[in-house]
Amino acid sequence: MTITAHGYAAQAPAAPLAPFSFERRDPQPNDVAIDILFCGVCHSDLHTARGEWDGTLYPCVPGHEIVGRVAAVGNDVSKFTAGDIVGVGCMVDSCGQCPSCTDGEEQYCETTGFVGTYNGPDPVLGGHTFGGYSDHIVVDQGFVLKIGHDEKDLAAVAPLLCAGITTYSPLKHWKVGPGQKVGIVGLGGLGHMGVKIAAALGAEVYVFSTSPNKRDDARRLGATDLIVSKDADAMAAHANSFDFILNTVAASHDLDAFTALLKRDGTMTLVGVPEHAHPSPSVANLIFKRRAIAGSLIGGIAETQEMLDFCQAHGLTADIEMIDIADIETAYARMVKSDVKYRFVIDLASLKTAA
The missing domain is CATH 3.40.50.720 (NAD(P)-binding Rossmann-like Domain)
Structure with a gap:
């Protein structure tokens, strides 16, 4: 079974991002279903959507700096419950068995490589993964992070998941x-x-x-x-x-x-x-x-949790500029000119009113 998700996607390298509907999986026993509140805009999103790096799979729904609220959990999930505030970063899966994965360095997975939050091979539905420029996402609990910052700071927490x-x-x-x-x-x-x-x-x-x-x-x-x-x-x-x-x-x-x-x-x-x-x-x-x-490449899941806890303890968040998802192309144009201090973050509530 699947659930229809709504987001923004690029259909080709020269195509502007536009509204797009697609399917997410129903939560499996180890899955966490997350209603996305905010998603940071990384320069990697732009490179991938524009086909500036080899291997972009279209349609492309970018976004790997995700903060949201747990909507539902699978029967075997023990770390999270509905209502929790959580994050998802650059990875949503890895082999789990190679030396790097067993060392908690999933970003260096030696067997399959880590599965990217977008533009990676979808391990359940087939095809490729779709990212956080969308209303919800379903992720294995092993790749979901706990967020302890105040709710007023959640938009500025999103870029911590990558930057x-x-x-x-x-x-x-x-x-x-x-x-x-x-x-x-x-x-x-x-x-x-x-x-x-x-x-x-x-x-x-x-x-x-x-x-x-x-x-x-x-x-x-x-x-x-x-x-x-x-x-x-x-x-x-x-x-x-x-x-x-x-x-x-x-x-x-x-x-x-x-x-x-x-x-x-x-x-x-x-x-x-x-x-x-x-x-x-x-x-x-x-x-x-x-x-x-x-x-150096991002960090493992345990270290990402350590980073989030460190930032919470020291009162650290990113300096951000909030945007509506309908303004993503304008944001991309400004990013090319380094005209942002210092990270755009999409308010996904704006998806409900986006054309």
């Missing part, structure tokens, strides 16, 4: 904390959460940006200062001084300018995927200081 965990996971993995000097490259949807979380972990935080006019915002978010990355003198003043740099920029750029700022044994971790490869970094820049360039 929050994407920055929290590497900051925790590389043990960022008090006494460390940490850089965040880029002050957008990811970067602004990186600043907030790194500061809450106790680090001294600096933002790297090409835009000097973001200095006040960087400081408001928790940074000590902003370093203009195209100012060679400003960059040189910080040479060999950073313990860790989190690079959130998703455009191809010179990595050497940042690795030169790392201390011996420092690491720069990349979380943005550029359309074209970065220029090859200088090997000598790494060898002579035992520096590292690494990568």
Whole structure:
């Protein structure tokens, strides 16, 4: 049995997102049915809907920063009950048996790869998964998160399900904390959460940006200062001084300018995927200081829950701009121009009145 869902979908790379009806499964014994309240708008949504990354399956209903209220649960669900406020992030399934899955690192599933909340293989109905630009979703309880923030903050919690965990996971993995000097490259949807979380972990935080006019915002978010990355003198003043740099920029750029700022044994971790490869970094820049360039992908379910609890305890949410779902194309156009501080979030109540 299935239940009809309503949302917005792209039918082709050049087609604007528009109203679309489709089928969700009835809750299976381990499933949680969720009425979606809010869904963040990630740059990945735009890339996928527009077919800018290979492999988009149409029709495409994006959205993997989901906050909602539990409507019903399957007979074997023990973690959630109707009425609970919950979240769903970038994953809705994985093999559950490979070393990465058994280690709680489902995002690195080695057998099938994790099943994306949208544009992944639907493990029950066949076809592909549809995301959070819709009125409800049905997800295995193992991929549902508890949310403890106040209800007034729920819209601003939604981006934590992607932007929050994407920055929290590497900051925790590389043990960022008090006494460390940490850089965040880029002050957008990811970067602004990186600043907030790194500061809450106790680090001294600096933002790297090409835009000097973001200095006040960087400081408001928790940074000590902003370093203009195209100012060679400003960059040189910080040479060999950073313990860790989190690079959130998703455009191809010179990595050497940042690795030169790392201390011996420092690491720069990349979380943005550029359309074209970065220029090859200088090997000598790494060898002579035992520096590292690494990568990180979201986080496992247990770590995502840890991140949500951490953010609740420290009063952290994303800086957002709320939109109606009918305005998604305008939001996409503004995202391309980096005209948002710092994440759009869709109020799914607007779906009821959308044409």
